[in-house]
Amino acid sequence: MNLLRLALAYLVDRLGTTILTILLLALGVATVTVILLVGHQLRDRIGREIAGVDLVVGAKGSPLQLILSAVFQIDVPTGNVPLAEADIVRRHPLVARAIPIAMGDTAGGFRIVGTEPTLLEMRGAALARGRIWQAPMEAVLGAAVARASGLDLGATFVGAHGLGGTGFAHAEHPYTIVGILAPTGTVLDRLILTAVESVWQVHAPARPQPTGPPAAEEHGAEAHGDGAHRHGEQEGHVARRAPPEKAEITALLVRYRSPLAAVQLPRLVNAQPSLQAASPAFEAARLLAIVGFGLDAFRLVGIVLVTAAALSVFVALSNALEERRGDLALMRVLGATRGLVFRSLLLEALLLTGSGLVLGLVLGHSTVEVLAALFRQASEAGMTGWVLAPEELWLLPGVLGLGLLAASIPVIRAYRTDLASTLARA
Amino acid sequence: MAAPSPGSGPVTSEFAGAAAVTLEGLRYTIGPRTILALEYWSVPDRGRALVLGPSGSGKTTLLQLLAGLALPSAGRILIAGRDLAAMSEGDRDVFRGRTIGFVFQALHLVRALSVLDNLRLATFLTGTERSREELEALLQAVGLGERAGARPADLSQGEAQRVAIARALVNRPRLILADEPTSALDDRNARTVIELLLARAEEAGAALVVATHDARILPWFEQRLELGSGR
Numbered sequence: 043m044n045l046l047r048l049a050l051a052y053l054v055d056r057l058g059t060t061i062l063t064i065l066l067l068a069l070g071v072a073t074v075t076v077i078l079l080v081g082h083q084l085r086d087r088i089g090r091e092i093a094g095v096d097l098v099v100g101a102k103g104s105p106l107q108l109i110l111s112a113v114f115q116i117d118v119p120t121g122n123v124p125l126a127e128a129d130i131v132r133r134h135p136l137v138a139r140a141i142p143i144a145m146g147d148t149a150g151g152f153r154i155v156g157t158e159p160t161l162l163e164m165r166g167a168a169l170a171r172g173r174i175w176q177a178p179m180e181a182v183l184g185a186a187v188a189r190a191s192g193l194d195l196g197a198t199f200v201g202a203h204g205l206g207g208t209g210f211a212h213a214e215h216p217y218t219i220v221g222i223l224a225p226t227g228t229v230l231d232r233l234i235l236t237a238v239e240s241v242w243q244v245h246a247p248a249r250p251q252p253t254g255p256p257a258a259e260e261h262g263a264e265a266h267g268d269g270a271h272r273h274g275e276q277e278g279h280v281a282r283r284a285p286p287e288k289a290e291i292t293a294l295l296v297r298y299r300s301p302l303a304a305v306q307l308p309r310l311v312n313a314q315p316s317l318q319a320a321s322p323a324f325e326a327a328r329l330l331a332i333v334g335f336g337l338d339a340f341r342l343v344g345i346v347l348v349t350a351a352a353l354s355v356f357v358a359l360s361n362a363l364e365e366r367r368g369d370l371a372l373m374r375v376l377g378a379t380r381g382l383v384f385r386s387l388l389l390e391a392l393l394l395t396g397s398g399l400v401l402g403l404v405l406g407h408s409t410v411e412v413l414a415a416l417f418r419q420a421s422e423a424g425m426t427g428w429v430l431a432p433e434e435l436w437l438l439p440g441v442l443g444l445g446l447l448a449a450s451i452p453v454i455r456a457y458r459t460d461l462a463s464t465l466a467r468a
Numbered sequence: 469m470a471a472p473s474p475g476s477g478p479v480t481s482e483f484a485g486a487a488a489v490t491l492e493g494l495r496y497t498i499g500p501r502t503i504l505a506l507e508y509w510s511v512p513d514r515g516r517a518l519v520l521g522p523s524g525s526g527k528t529t530l531l532q533l534l535a536g537l538a539l540p541s542a543g544r545i546l547i548a549g550r551d552l553a554a555m556s557e558g559d560r561d562v563f564r565g566r567t568i569g570f571v572f573q574a575l576h577l578v579r580a581l582s583v584l585d586n587l588r589l590a591t592f593l594t595g596t597e598r599s600r601e602e603l604e605a606l607l608q609a610v611g612l613g614e615r616a617g618a619r620p621a622d623l624s625q626g627e628a629q630r631v632a633i634a635r636a637l638v639n640r641p642r643l644i645l646a647d648e649p650t651s652a653l654d655d656r657n658a659r660t661v662i663e664l665l666l667a668r669a670e671e672a673g674a675a676l677v678v679a680t681h682d683a684r685i686l687p688w689f690e691q692r693l694e695l696g697s698g699r
Contacts, residue, residue, distance in 0.1 A: 043588035048581075055580035372576045375537065377565015377594035377639075379558045462529075462538040465572065 045382075049390040056362060063351070063358045064398045070347030071402020071441055072409060075434060077341045079410045082431035084337075085330060087424050088114075090228055092322035094164045096304065099123070099131050099140075099311050100293035105320035106328060112143050112293035113322055115153055115229045119145060120318070122290035127314050131294055134310070136303035139164070141295040144241040147201030147212065152187045154201045154217070154234045156241035161295070162223070167230050171195060172221030178239040182221035186231040195219055201244060215244045227424050242289055348441060355394055356448035363387070363452045370456050371464040380457055387453040388446065395445025399437065486549030488513050488643045488675030489534060493543035496529060504529050506543075509693055511675050513548075513642075516666065518686065519679040521695030527679035528573070530695070531645045534677065535568050536560045548642045565594035569636030569674070571646040571665075575628050577620035583607065583631050584616040587638045596639050603638070610634045610664055626657040630664065637668050644669050646678045650685055658684055 053060045091113055100108040103120030110117035125142075132140040141164065144156035159174045162182075172195045175182055183193065193199060198216040217236060225231055298304060311319035363370070373383050411427030414420045489511040496504040504526040511517045519527050532538045533545055536552040545552050548567055552560055577586050584603055591598045607616055610630040620628055629649065636644055646665060650658035662678075662685045669676040678685070686692075 043585060043592035047585075048589065048592075051580045051585070368574075368576055369578050369580075372572075372578065373589075373593060374561055375535065375564065375570055375576075376590045376635075377562055379561045381558070382593065462532045465532075465537065465574075465576070 045386045045389050046393075048386055049393055052362065052366070052390055053393060056358075059358050059362070060394065063354050063394055064401060066354045067348070067351035067395060067398025067441070067445070068401035068405055070344055070349075070351045071399055071437060072405035073347050074341060074344035074437065075403055075406025075431075076409050077337055077344055078431040078433045078437075079406065079427065079429065080425065081334070081337045081341075082433065083425055083429065084333065084423070087228075088326045088330065092326050094297060095295045095322050096298045097296040097307060097311070098293055098320045098322055099128060099296060099317055100320070101316060102318040105318060106325045108293065108318065108320045109322050109325040110329075111145070112295065113229075115155070115233060119292045121316075122292055123294075123316055125289040125291055127317055128291055128294050130314065131296065131307070131311055131317070134303075134307065136299050136307055137296055138299040139297040142238050142291045143293040143295060144238045144291045146241055146245060146292075147203055149199050149201045149217070149234055150187070150191050152184070152190075152232055152234050154181070154236060154241070156236055156238035156291075158238070161235070162230070164295075164297075165226055165228050165230050167226045167228075168224045170222050170224040172219070175220055175235070175237050175240075178237050178243045179215065179217050180220045181217040181234050181236045181240075182223060183219055184223050184231040184233045184235070185225040187234055188222045193219055195222065212244050238291060348444065351398060352395075352444040352448040355391065355398075355445050356451065358394070359387075359391055359449045360452040362390075363456045367456070367459060367464050371459055371461045374459075374461050375465070384453060384457050387456055388449065391445055391449030391453070392442065394449075395442055398445070399441045402441075403434070403437070486513065487511060487546070488515060488548060489517075489677065490546040490549075491543065492546075494533070494540050494545065495542040496526075496533060496538070497541045504533070504695075506530075506693075511643075511677055511691065514670075514673055514675055515691060516669070516676045516689050517678070517691040517693060518689040519677060519693045519695065520681065520686075522681055525695040527681070527695060528647055531570075531647050531677070531679050534643070534645055535570055536564050562594065565590075566596070566639055567642045569639065569641035569644040571629075571632045571636045571644070571649050573648040573651065575620075575632045577623075577628055577631055577635075579620045582617050582619060583612060583623070586620070586631060587635055590635050590638045594639050598638060606634050606638060607631075609668065611660075625652055626660070629653065629657070629661050633661070633665055633668065637672055637674075640672055641674050644672075644674050644676045646676070648680050648682070649678060650680065650682050655684065658682065662688055 092109075095113060098108055098112050100112055100119065101121030101123050107117050108120050111119040128140075128142070131137060139160060141158055141161045142156070143161075145153060147154045162174065169182070170185065170188075172182070181199075183191070188194075191199075197219050199219070200216050201212050203212065217234070217240070223230060223235075296307070298307065308319040308321070311317045370383055370387075373386075374380070378386075407427035409427070410425055414425040414427070487510045489509070491506050491509040493508075494504065494506040495502060519530055521527050529538070533540055534547065536545075536547075536555075539553050547563075550563065552563070555563060578589060581589060584600075584607070587598075587603045587606065591603075604613065604616060607613055610633055612627060612630055612634065615623065615627060615631075618627075620631070623631065629652075633646075633649075636646070644665070649665065650661055653661060665676060665678070666688060678689070
C-alpha cells in the first residue's frame with residue numbers, strides 16, 4: 043500500500059465520475075492544444091516563407107494580395123509588371139538580391155512558377171534527384187508535386203492556362219522534368235519551378251512580332267486568360283538570356299543590401315507608374331492579426347472549457363470527499379497525520395487533472411494530425427501533430443495548478459475535519 | 469517456513485509495566501454541559517474491561533477520549549503511561565496508530581479497498597511493515613482466509629465485524645478499544661466476535677476495553693465501569 047495505490051483505488055471506486063471528469067478536462071486541454079499548435083505552426087510557416095525577403099515588388103493593388111500570391115502562392119497576383127521597370131529595382135545599389143517570379147499556369151492543380159535558381163538557394167532547398175533547370179521548358183518539381191503526380195525525371199507534362207487549373211492546356215509547350223526537390227517544409231514543396239523564360243515562351247504570341255515581345259496587358263498571370271493566344275510557333279525565338287523587350291514578370295523578391303534600403307527603396311518603387319512595394323514582415327503581421335483574432339476566439343473557448351473542467355474537478359472531489367469524510371477520519375484514527383491525509387487527497391486531484399492533461403494533449407495533437415490528413419489545405423500548410431508548440435509547456439503548470447486550486451477547497455475542508463464528530467456521524 | 473502467528477509480535481517495551489489506561493480527574497464538557505466526569509479509572513496492562521451504560525451515557529465519548537480523538541476538558545488520560553493531551557497532534561496521530569486498535573460500532577471499512585488492502589492501509593499509515601503472509605495469517609485467524617480479495621460491500625455483517633477486528637490488531641497495539649462490537653449481531657455471531665476479540669487481544673498481549681450496552685457479553689469481563697444515564 044502506498045499513497046498512489048490508495049488514490050487510484052478511490053478514483054477507480056467512482057469510475058464513472060472519474061472518467062467523465064477526465065474527459066471534460068481533456069476536451070478543454072485538447073481545444074487549447076489545437077489552437078496553440080495551429081497558431082504556432084502558422085507563425086512558424088509564415089516566418090519561414092518570408093525569411094530572406096525584405097520587400098516584394100509587384101503590380102499596384104493590394105499589398106497583402108501581392109505577398110499572398112508572390113510569397114505564399116495562395117492568392118492571385120495583382121497583375122504583372124514590365125521587366126524594364128522591375129530592372130530599375132534589380133539594378134539598384136541598395137538591392138543585394140532580387141529574384142523574379144513569373145506565374146500564369148498550373149499543372150495538376152500545382153502552380154508553375156518561372157524564377158531563378160537563387161530562389162532555391164534562398165529557401166535552402168536541395169535536390170532529391172536530377173538537376174536544376176538549365177534551359178526553358180525544363181522543370182523541377184517540388185516534393186509534394188512529385189508525390190502527388192507520380193511523375194519522375196524525364197517525364198513531360200503540359201501546363202493549363204490560368205491559376206484556377208481550368209484553363210486550356212498549352213499542349214504545344216510540354217515541360218520536361220529534370221529535377222525533383224527534397225521536402226523543404228515551405229511553399230516550394232507544392233510548386234513546379236522553371237525558368238522565367240519558359241513562362242514567356244509558353245505565352246509568346248502565335249505570329250512573329252517583329253517589333254518585339256507581346257503586349258504587356260495580354261500576357262502574364264491571370265491577365266491572359268481570354269484564350270486569344272496561339273502559342274508555340276515562336277518558342278525558338280525567345281532567348282533565355284535575352285528577354286523580349288516588353289516582357290513581364292509577376293513580382294520581384296528583394297533582399298536589401300543595407301538597412302538604409304528599407305527607407306529609400308519602397309519610396310522609389312512606389313514612385314514607378316506600375317510598381318508597388320509590399321513588406322512581407324508588415325503584411326504577415328497584418329495577416330496574423332486577422333487570423334489571430336479567430337485563434338484568440340478559439341483559445342478563449344478552450345480556456346472556458348478548461349475552467350469548466352476545473353470546476354468539474356472541484357465538484358467531483360467535493361462530492362467524493364463528502365462521501366468519504368468517514369474514511370478520512372478513519373485514516374487519522376489509524377495513525378495518519380493531517381499532512382498525510384492532505385497529501386493523499388492532493389495526489390488524487392493531481393492524478394485526475396494529470397490524466398485529463400495527458401489525454402487532452404494526445405487528443406489535441408492527434409486532432410491536428412487527422413486534420414492534416416483530411417484537409418489538403420492543412421497538409422499543404424505543413425500542419426502536423428508531431429510537433430510541440432512552446433506555449434504548450436504552459437499547459438502543464440496551468441492545468442495542474444487549476445486542478446489543484448479546484449481541489450484545494452474540499453481538501454482543506456477535509457483537512458479541518460473534526461475526528462470525533464465525523465466518526466460519530468459517519 | 470511457517471508464517472508468524474498473527475498479532476503475536478513482541479510487545480513494545482517502551483511502556484512495559486505501565487497501566488494500559490489511567491484516567492485522573494477526567495471531565496469532558498461541551499459548552500456548559502458535562503458529557504463525562506470520572507475521578508479515577510485504570511485498566512492494567514493486558515487487562516480486559518467493559519464500559520457499560522445506556523445509550524447517551526458517554527460510552528463512545530470515553531472511547532474517543534481514550535483514543536485521543538477528543539481531548540479532555542480537565543484531568544489526564546494516560547495510555548500506556550503517556551499523556552495524550554501533552555502530545556502534539558501529529559505525535560498523537562502516530563501514537564494512536566501504533567498503540568491503539570479501534571473497532572468502531574459503524575466498522576468504517578474502506579469500501580474502495582479489498583479486505584486485504586484494508587489491513588494494508590492500517591499498516592501503511594503507521595509505517596509498519598507486514599508481509600502479505602502475515603496479513604493473510606491474520607485474516608485466517610479471524611476466519612476470513614478465503615475473503616482477502618473481497619470488497620467490504622460483499623461481506624456479511626459478521627464478516628465485516630471480523631475484518632474490523634483484524635484491522636484493529638494488525639499493528640500489534642497495546643490497547644484495543646471496541647465500541648458496541650456485538651450490538652448488531654445475533655447470539656451466535658456475538659459470541660464468536662467477543663471470543664475472537666478476547667483471544668486475539670490475549671495473543672497480542674494487548675489490553676481490551678469494550679463499550680457496550682449488550683448484556684450478553686457481561687460474563688466474559690470481570691472489570692466493569694458503569695456510566696450513568698445523566699450527563
